[in-house]
Amino acid sequence: MQKLVYVVFSLLALIPLPILQGIGSIVGRLGYYLATNERKRTTRNLHFSKLAANDQQAEKLIKSIFAETAKSGLELSIAWTRSSKHIVSLFKEVHGWEHIEEAIACNHGLLLITPHLGNYDLAGRYLSEKLPFPLTAMYRPPKISWLESIMNNGRVRDNGYTAPANMQGVKQIVRALKNKEATIVLPDQVPGEGEGVWATFFGQPAYTMTLASRLAVMPKVTALFFCGERIPHGRGFALHIAPLEGTLNGNREHDAQIINNNVEQWVARFPSQYLFGYNRYKSRKARPTN
Numbered sequence: 001m002q003k004l005v006y007v008v009f010s011l012l013a014l015i016p017l018p019i020l021q022g023i024g025s026i027v028g029r030l031g032y033y034l035a036t037n038e039r040k041r042t043t044r045n046l047h048f049s050k051l052a053a054n055d056q057q058a059e060k061l062i063k064s065i066f067a068e069t070a071k072s073g074l075e076l077s078i079a080w081t082r083s084s085k086h087i088v089s090l091f092k093e094v095h096g097w098e099h100i101e102e103a104i105a106c107n108h109g110l111l112l113i114t115p116h117l118g119n120y121d122l123a124g125r126y127l128s129e130k131l132p133f134p135l136t137a138m139y140r141p142p143k144i145s146w147l148e149s150i151m152n153n154g155r156v157r158d159n160g161y162t163a164p165a166n167m168q169g170v171k172q173i174v175r176a177l178k179n180k181e182a183t184i185v186l187p188d189q190v191p192g193e194g195e196g197v198w199a200t201f202f203g204q205p206a207y208t209m210t211l212a213s214r215l216a217v218m219p220k221v222t223a224l225f226f227c228g229e230r231i232p233h234g235r236g237f238a239l240h241i242a243p244l245e246g247t248l249n250g251n252r253e254h255d256a257q258i259i260n261n262n263v264e265q266w267v268a269r270f271p272s273q274y275l276f277g278y279n280r281y282k283s284r285k286a287r288p289t290n
Contacts (some may be wrong), residue, residue: 002146010079012074041277117275133159213259227266
């Protein structure tokens with residue numbers, strides 16, 4: 001099965017990007033009608049965000065979200081099987097690279113933070129290829145065990161490495177930052193019980209990881225948000241990089257809220273490319289009482 005999936009991915013990756021994304025758009029539109037539970041969750045989460053002015057606009061945006069999510073899935077074939085140089089060629093715009101250069105000039109470790117927004121796999125590969133030192137991305141192992149080796153084979157190459165979302169992986173990330181290297185963390189993954197705090201996300205209580213903020217306050221670490229935006233009509237991608245907004249003070253609840261505030265701002269910029277179907281509000285322990 002693993003070899004068969006890799007062959008399928010390799011073949012998909014040969015399809016020109018505009019056509020591949022066109023297929024994704026069709027698959028996503030079908031998913032809107034067939035994946036009832038996913039549509040309900042997406043509708044609920046989008047409602048919390050208040051990013052749609054009315055029901056008509058919300059329905060249009062939800063259909064776009066399904067299309068963009070399907071595109072992301074098909075684009076994994078490129079991220080995991082095509083060469084780094086090919087992936088770099090897909091990025092037509094880069095905004096904010098000066099923030100990377102400033103961190104390097106200061107001899108800081110780079111904490112690169114990205115939500116489930118745009119194509120973070122392709123953006124991560126671009127960053128890994130362009131940075132002058134290794135980049136280690138933290139990941140949560142997929143539920144399908146044999147898919148993990150395909151994923152890691154696609155990510156652990158050239159200057160890129162991975163770290164599992166467990167204690168061993170956290171130590172690996174901390175070591176990379178201390179060595180003045182780069183790391184990637186997704187801040188909107190729901191942490192395990194006891195590994196997060198409650199903070200609001202689009203006005204709703206969400207169990208939120210503290211790892212991103214704890215890493216961000218390490219000495220000589222620069223925290224930057226980034227996003228690999230999908231440019232319309234199959235024209236490629238744009239990489240956006242910007243400093244974390246707000247002041248972290250070491251308080252877990254305060255800092256988790258700062259991280260969530262930043263994620264909200266990025267989602268508001270590219271709402272159709274956010275994974276609104278992700279169960280961001282699932283509980284890991286009892287919700288806080290008012």
